[in-house]
Amino acid sequence: MRLIGFYLFAAVAVLLPVLFPNNYFVTVVGASAGLHIIPAVGLNLLMGYAGQISLGHAAFFGMGAYTSAILTTRFAWPGLLAMAAGLLVAGIIAWLFARPILRLRGHYLAMATLGFGIIIHVIMVQAVQWTGGPDGLAGIPPLNLLGWIIESDEQWYGVIIAAVLLTIWLSLNIVDSRMGRALRAVRGSEFAAQMMGIDTARAKTQVFVVAALFAAFAGSLFAHQQAFVSPDSFNLMISVELVTMVVLGGIASTFGAACGAITLTLLHQGLVVFEDYEMLIHGGLLMAVMIFIPQGLFVGLSQGARRLWTIIRH
Amino acid sequence: MPEQLFQFLVTGVTVGSLYALVGLGFALIYNASDVVNFAQGEFVMLGAMTAIGLLAAGWPMVLAVMAATLLTVLVGLLLERFAIEPAKGASVVATIITTIGAAIFLRGVALLLWGKDFHAMPPFSGDAPIHLGSATLLPQSLWVLGGAVLLVTLVHAFLNRTLIGKALLACSFNRVAAQLVGINVTVMLRLAYGLSAGLGAIAGILIAPITFSSYEAGIMLGLKGFSAAIVGGIGNPMGAVAGGLLLGVLEALGAGLISSGYKDAIAFLFVLMVLFFEPTGLFGHKVAERV
Numbered sequence: 173m174r175l176i177g178f179y180l181f182a183a184v185a186v187l188l189p190v191l192f193p194n195n196y197f198v199t200v201v202g203a204s205a206g207l208h209i210i211p212a213v214g215l216n217l218l219m220g221y222a223g224q225i226s227l228g229h230a231a232f233f234g235m236g237a238y239t240s241a242i243l244t245t246r247f248a249w250p251g252l253l254a255m256a257a258g259l260l261v262a263g264i265i266a267w268l269f270a271r272p273i274l275r276l277r278g279h280y281l282a283m284a285t286l287g288f289g290i291i292i293h294v295i296m297v298q299a300v301q302w303t304g305g306p307d308g309l310a311g312i313p314p315l316n317l318l319g320w321i322i323e324s325d326e327q328w329y330g331v332i333i334a335a336v337l338l339t340i341w342l343s344l345n346i347v348d349s350r351m352g353r354a355l356r357a358v359r360g361s362e363f364a365a366q367m368m369g370i371d372t373a374r375a376k377t378q379v380f381v382v383a384a385l386f387a388a389f390a391g392s393l394f395a396h397q398q399a400f401v402s403p404d405s406f407n408l409m410i411s412v413e414l415v416t417m418v419v420l421g422g423i424a425s426t427f428g429a430a431c432g433a434i435t436l437t438l439l440h441q442g443l444v445v446f447e448d449y450e451m452l453i454h455g456g457l458l459m460a461v462m463i464f465i466p467q468g469l470f471v472g473l474s475q476g477a478r479r480l481w482t483i484i485r486h
Numbered sequence: 487m488p489e490q491l492f493q494f495l496v497t498g499v500t501v502g503s504l505y506a507l508v509g510l511g512f513a514l515i516y517n518a519s520d521v522v523n524f525a526q527g528e529f530v531m532l533g534a535m536t537a538i539g540l541l542a543a544g545w546p547m548v549l550a551v552m553a554a555t556l557l558t559v560l561v562g563l564l565l566e567r568f569a570i571e572p573a574k575g576a577s578v579v580a581t582i583i584t585t586i587g588a589a590i591f592l593r594g595v596a597l598l599l600w601g602k603d604f605h606a607m608p609p610f611s612g613d614a615p616i617h618l619g620s621a622t623l624l625p626q627s628l629w630v631l632g633g634a635v636l637l638v639t640l641v642h643a644f645l646n647r648t649l650i651g652k653a654l655l656a657c658s659f660n661r662v663a664a665q666l667v668g669i670n671v672t673v674m675l676r677l678a679y680g681l682s683a684g685l686g687a688i689a690g691i692l693i694a695p696i697t698f699s700s701y702e703a704g705i706m707l708g709l710k711g712f713s714a715a716i717v718g719g720i721g722n723p724m725g726a727v728a729g730g731l732l733l734g735v736l737e738a739l740g741a742g743l744i745s746s747g748y749k750d751a752i753a754f755l756f757v758l759m760v761l762f763f764e765p766t767g768l769f770g771h772k773v774a775e776r777v
Contacts, residue, residue, distance in 0.1 A: 219579065279578065280720075280765055283716050284762075287755075287757050294747070294750050298745070412586055449594070449598070451593055451597055452595060452598065453594070455589070455590030455591030456587070456591050456594075458586065458587030459569050459588055462584040466573070
């Protein structure tokens with residue numbers, strides 16, 4: 173019963189390509205949405221449950237992508253090993269930065285994570301001999317999953333959906349675990365959480381590392397799927413977009429973050445025709461959601477539906 | 487080497503006074519409303535782009551500058567009225583996201599109006615470089631420095647010498663207490679946004695002949711201004727000015743002595759170090775966090 177939403181989500185994700193075979197929209201846009209869901213769900217743990225903010229999350233996405241890209245193209249590492257290395261790099265960097273960064277609060281935390289993201293982005297652009305600089309790195313080989321080579325759009329859809337389901341399942345379990353309860357206590361009041369014996373610094377460090385790992389995981393998949401990485405995919409705007417996804421869907425809800433990621437991906441696709449208006453609409457939407465439905469689209473709608481249901485029943 | 491250092495210093499102080507003005511705007515808004523306005527850089531961009539647009543349409547310089555400043559002030563007031571006031575009492579995260587939304591929105595408007603190209607503005611008084619010993623200086627840099635000194639002095643005098651300015655400061659110390667002694671807090675809030683937008687616009691117009699402007703020009707400027715405010719101790723107007731100058735000089739030294747490609751990374755690394763070791767800023771007053 174606890175995981176009913178998860179089964180529902182899994183059923184829809186699996187049924188879509190069966191109902192619409194060979195559909196570009198399902199496989200390509202679906203895969204793209206999936207690659208956004210993974211970091212958004214991770215960021216939601218940090219923002220929604222622990223009440224922190226990160227305006228530099230694209231940096232971890234980029235670390236996963238670049239580690240995979242560099243190790244597979246320059247050193248011919250197998251994809252899975254490179255992915256593990258990417259997770260390790262992002263995890264260690266997140267762990268090192270978590271304590272000093274998460275001691276800060278509110279605007280200071282926003283500034284610090286933002287600065288961190290910009291520094292990593294500058295390194296991606298400037299360390300040309302490693303990252304290829306602004307031109308990026310091309311020719312990343314397709315992912316080899318123990319002999320099964322992932323190349324076609326359908327195969328990628330399958331792999332990414334499996335990865336998405338794994339992260340959502342992990343996130344739902346983290347939220348309901350001892351760690352999840354500790355995080356919610358931290359969001360409520362850090363001081364009160366400390367008084368109840370929660371090691372708040374440890375809890376915040378853990379969730380920061382988990383969010384970084386989710387992002388790096390998606391980054392590795394992204395590098396293989398696109399066969400190309402460049403710093404533009406990991407700049408400040410991408411960090412802001414990830415935050416938008418979390419907030420748009422509904423903060424502190426795993427499916428809210430997933431819905432936010434899907435909504436924003438679809439919006440990008442739909443607005444391709446109106447390229448010049450994209451920024452205007454993106455900004456306007458962000459403001460409108462914060463002003464009118466601060467609890468987010470998904471959470472707002474499900475609350476509305478629940479209210480409607482109680483009215484109908486009585 | 488010493489003559490080069492002097493050149494870096496001159497460049498740094500010019501850029502730094504721009505950061506100082508943007509940081510001052512941040513501090514004013516933060517003082518009045520506890521909101522960090524991520525659209526501050528967009529005020530700078532709007533001021534510059536509007537002035538350039540009006541000049542291109544044949545307006546005389548003085549009129550174009552005044553109209554561009556007034557228009558930006560209007561945008562600042564609209565932002566306060568339609569985005570900040572409705573979200574009153576929202577969490578820090580929510581206000582950060584609202585102002586980021588406003589910034590992206592304003593960037594979108596600028597993109598529609600002026601396209602993606604860089605736009606140049608003619609210098610106020612020629613572009614024959616002035617030789618200062620071994621360093622050279624553009625006449626426009628003097629305009630930037632002079633303008634910054636004048637504006638900072640005016641704001642300082644306004645905050646400390648006039649009744650309205652003191653009321654604004656009172657709001658920053660304790661809003662409830664300010665309300666109780668009869669200060670209209672809402673009006674003060676609007677005043678802060680208008681003032682801050684105007685400061686941003688003038689800063690943008692002053693620097694436009696040196697750096698050019700585009701719809702994206704506000705992003706980095708806004709972030710550097712925010713950094714200046716943080717380095718100076720957020721909510722401390724004159725601290726933000728000092729922070730801006732320090733950041734500008736450091737960035738110019740970093741660009742000249744280490745690598746120009748890494749200059750933004752150097753600036754933000756400095757900000758991170760300040761946050762890690764002196765989180766209340768270098769010139770801030772120590773405040774205890776309330777539970």
